[in-house]
Amino acid sequence: MHIKKHITNKVPLIVLENVSVDFLENNVGIHSVKDFFTIGKRPFKRKTILKGISFIINKGESWAIMGRNGSGKSTLLRTISGIIKPSSGKLTVNGTIAPILALGAGVELELTGFENINLLLSLSGLKQKEIVRLTDEIIDFSELDSNTLQMPVKRYSSGMIARLAFSIALAKNFDILMIDEVLAVGDQGFQGKCIQKINLIKEQGKTIIFVSHAPAEAMKICDKAILIENGNITQSGNSKNVCKHYEALFQS
């Protein structure tokens, strides 16, 4: 049996210490205004999405994040990537993140593929020179021809949008790859290609955080996993074990 060499000196890339995230729950409407004036009920309620989460991700590790819909997985990813600020607790991230957080990952539907490549790479802080260089790589990896890339993205199929978004996110240099269940929409060819690419990224010693609802996929990609229930981490450790717990959620 092949035994993986343990990395003796672990380098923590992401450290969450008791991180909580509050949202404002908004149910503004004519009733809430009436309630506000008659019984003084506030139209906005504070709702805690992540309830004091602590864990450490070291360099080179691959973590799957499992949990029911609405348990706080996406919020956790957005918090780690800096889009949402924690309401309390401490978050430390050492390294750059390539986030693929939604199907389109910020792709603008009215713009063409090329325009989107340019926009998203500019927004991640790259200079025009580097963008031109990376565009070829993106065309290569996404397998979208230049004819397609000159069309507005609204005419793409969801699989093609995923290809574009995925390729853009992977193009620039990063230390941590973050994927929020977006692989499912690509066709088999592209899915295979992505998994291959993810494995390559793992071999390069980069860190992966992967949200998935498919235990088989999560186990294939990730060595470790956490299970989130209601904004708390209830299980963490070996991805096989955690996947068992995840599946048990739906047994009863």
Add this chain to the structure above:
Amino acid sequence: MKELLKIYALAKRNIKLRYKNSVIGFFWGFLKPFLYLLVFILIFSTQFSSLGNYVLYVTSGLIIWFYFSNVAGQIIQSIISSADLIKSIKIPPIYFPIAELASELFNLCLMFIVFLFVMYPFGITYSFKLFLFFPAVILFSLFTLGFSLILSGINVFLRDVGILWNTILPAFFYVTPVAYPISLIPLKYQSIVKMNPVYYFIELFRHIVYYPDGPSYKLWTGALISGIVSFMIGYFIFQKLSRYFISCI
């Protein structure tokens, strides 16, 4: 520098998005003030002989007014309309309003150049005084940005703000002396109209392009103070609210 490039990329996106699938695209921006101008000339040009040069008077007011209303209108919606991007990329939300301002500012500068040429037969005098346009625009932009930041921050949580703004904007236009002199308003109401900061900015610009004498120190000081105060308040409120944007967009 890196951050400025990001704002530039967003501004470029705004301009592209606004005129996507339209034939004359960019020139729509010129058409709107031009149509208003025609209407006002048609109705009022013989009424206000006291103004001397009515065309120049109205045009200078209209350019500033439309800059104000366009910037405010775009910024108020800027967070909501970029929801997808804000949710998927780490980027300070305030970049979106600033990018809207930048793209409108670009429009305004082009408009001003056209204005300088077109107004030649209408008696604009070319002098170094015209360069005061730039500091005036900076102060006015600060004022407009601050004001709009407040509205755009609140609009994320209460969409009524955006709707309300569109509703009162036409009324706001007519109580601001853009197309008529302030002397037209009955004396007892003039003090109300004079509480409108936009009026002073329009006066500031008119002293640069229309009146023979340049803006007074009083006007400059007023513009400076209202620009900075408005920006600071707007920035503060926007940043306070921005941490909860994600939950409501």
